[in-house]
Amino acid sequence: MPGARADFPAGLCEELIAFRRDLHAHPELGNQEVRTTGAIKARLEEAGLRPRVLKGGTGLVCDIGEWDGGRPMLALRADIDALPIPDTKVTTPYRSTVPGRAHACGHDVHTTVVLGTGLVLADLQRRGLLPRPVRLVFQPAEEVLPGGAADAVRDGVLENVGRILAVHCDPKVDAGRIGLRHGPITSACDSLKISLDGPGGHTARPHLTTDLVTAVAKVATEVPALVGRRVDTRAGLAITWGRIESGHATNVIPQHAELAGTVRCLDQRTWETAPDAVYAAIDEVAALYGAKTQITYVRGVPPVVNEASAADLLRDAMTARHGAESVESTEQSLGGEDFSWYLQHVPGAMARLGVRTPGDRLSRDLHQGDFDVDESAIAVGVELFTAAALLDAAGEREG
Template sequence: MINSEVAALEAELIAFRRDLHSHPELGYAEHRTTGKIIDALSAAGLQPRRLPSGTGVLCDIVPGGDDGGTDRPMIGLRADIDALPIADGKDVPYRSVNPGVCHACGHDVHTTVLLGTGLLFARRPDLLTKGVRLIFQPAEEANPGGAPMTIEAGALDGLDEVYALHCDPRTEVGRIALRTGPITSATDRILVRLSGAGGHTSRPHLTVDLVGALAQIAVEAPMLLSRRIDPRGGSSLVWGRINAGTAANAIPEFGELEGTVRSLQVSGWTDAQRQLPSLIAQIAEPFGATADVTVTPGVPPTVNHADGVRRLTEAASAVLGRDAVGVTEQSLGGEDFSWMLQQVPGAMARLGVRPADADPAEVFDIHQPRFDPDERAISAGVSVFGRLCSGDLRPGAPDTIA
């Protein structure tokens, strides 16, 4: 039943996704995207409301159109709506028209899946056995991300559970992948600013060898961190930018090193934050350099709850097939849906977007300019969300819709 209803929406949803893909917007600036979501939901007879920040949308759908009462189960479904500061590298009609901005992480698909779920229940409210809140969250790619702000705006108020899907090019379209426990990792940013007396490269003994100090920190800090904290915390420090100097024969006075710290466990996350400033200062000290270390906390690991994984598994098995659910490994990527799962139980699943029998050379990972998911994933995602909201939410209860 749900699959046939979703099939009737497929062409409309693909067109919506391609429009979003052509007009990507960065975090906290998703004004056009927010307007498109509100227009589509309003046209379907729903009552979306814009978040106080100006971007992002909440929309409640309740059986019978009433307030549901205090005992009515309420389920939240979340999608992130922002894009990345990456140039679109695809040659397609729906290529980004905004220079240097692209939906290279699949948030256009996430948004369209959530919109499609709203349109499904606007057409068929009789399928609902619980209230549903659509959460279109801004700025997932930003730091700090938009989840805490969305939570503060009331996104989780009254929810019994909350769920999300995320595009995964490793998983074949028409499938999802799950795991109980951490599915993503904690992610922080680290910025090291070094300073010291500069001068001529012919007289390094009269200066602070700033470039040498930066190089030493870049090489030694990741290794030493792995010896200073419990390895079961699974912390990884990787640098992404190093910058110092303007001339080959001049030792600079200032330099910077920037990267990310990713941790599999909360224990490793907090320990790395505590250890890094003193560790880096110790490496810089023999050079006579002054180190100013800023660790900007990002997000904790996204920890899936066992009951949430079970219900997503049951929903996907019902609409995609018994063999459509696989197991995924924990990613070192960060995801601010983690803040929501710290307050309300639920789960995130990997949504398969890799075409069947695809040439590996033509399958691009997320955050790459040529990433372009198989659009059949949209219908698969809507069907899973639709089924999830069509059964009894209470733990241990059977589904009620065939």
């Protein structure tokens, strides 16, 4: 495949690993990524590029080459924020230095991959070997529903872009491999908070009160099942609770209870109507116990739906560098990803980037405090994106 290969500048792999470790040690939450943004900006400027910080003050967009008004550009997207959970790794020298904050979803890897790709492509551009400009998007606040992608789109990151690509770390896939599929690869995800109120009282006289502990327990157990029977089961709608709170004493029926969780859905059409079904089920169950409800339903993200030719571009790029056996089929995940907002405007695709050390069967799942990666995946991601950019520029995978 012509144009599908570009070698790394000397020392780049080591530099990228050091850059990722620095990000990992200094995680920042969504819309607070000031240090992270500064580090990315400084390295891009050192490479002779002109990044622009997004209007919110964090995140950047950076073009390699100038668009000539012809065929739209390819964009490569990374998310740069961390999670509000503690890093539980004990002996890792680059573990988080910020209490209660961790890069437990691999965004430090995503960021480093796109940065590294930008440095390789910038080197090709200087040598006159980049046939077509490429845009880098470093997006803040992916972990904050409904996600920073929508803000980035409003800030113009998709102007003159015809296709966008991304990767997401997958601890179930070996480093040196990627997972791909046509169609939906993630699910829709919303957040849900329910407040229940009523007159409390003595536990000796529950018949004279609104028994909120029982009411919130019934809502927690019965609403997911009730909603599940009112939508097409093929849509894979799932309500899962992450927090439940009520009461302070063993012999007092409380006046207030709270329940919070997520609503996830495999199918976009069902996701669009899900709030109505959820509201109706909550009110129905709570009314049986005389509880007054206040529901906060925050729309999150639709599913990421990989466009076929964009997914094939990633497949061809990975095959060009690592062979056909390096690409495996992946299932649709119930996880949410705001990369989906970009795909409401332009076609694109996301690949699962393998980060598990081959032969390692320890469970280091996403969103857990001990999450870490095989850092050889960084070079694989850079090779994937670089090859994809060159194949796309050569017109070998038209949308």
